[in-house]
Amino acid sequence: MLVIGVMxxxxxxxxxxxxxxxxxxYRGLFDGVKKSDRPLVLLRNNEPDVIIxxxxxxxxxxxxxQKKEELEVERLIHDHVKTQLxxxxxxxxSLKNYLKH
Numbered sequence: 001m002l003v004i005g006v007m008x009x010x011x012x013x014x015x016x017x018x019x020x021x022x023x024x025x026y027r028g029l030f031d032g033v034k035k036s037d038r039p040l041v042l043l044r045n046n047e048p049d050v051i052i053x054x055x056x057x058x059x060x061x062x063x064x065x066q067k068k069e070e071l072e073v074e075r076l077i078h079d080h081v082k083t084q085l086x087x088x089x090x091x092x093x094s095l096k097n098y099l100k101h
Contacts, residue, residue, distance in 0.1 A: 014039040019049065 015038055017029055022042060033040045033054050040052040053061075085092045 014041045014051070016041045016043060018043050 015029075015032065015036075017040060019042055022029055029040055030052070032038070033052055034056075037054050037057045039057070041048050042050040042052065085095065
């Protein structure tokens with residue numbers, strides 16, 4: 001559900017179909033997913049069972065996850081360096097000297 005708010009192409013409300021509907025009209029439902037980039041939630045016993053998304057939407061989601069992971073690594077490095085500089089004043093001075101040149 002969190003992904004819904006993040007996806008630029010994502011339609012907020014996914015299409016919902018029963019497993020029986022898929023058995024009767026899978027080609028039409030699957031073509032609709034590819035054309036609209038709108039996910040299809042398959043229900044079994046009125047409960048979500050499977051979510052089908054288009055390859056384009058999958059690629060976009062993977063890109064967003066990768067970007068989030070990269071930003072998290074950058075944040076961790078920044079926090080580590082900041083802590084090291086705060087706890088070791090000689091490193092802070094060495095960095096200042098280095099940046100002057």
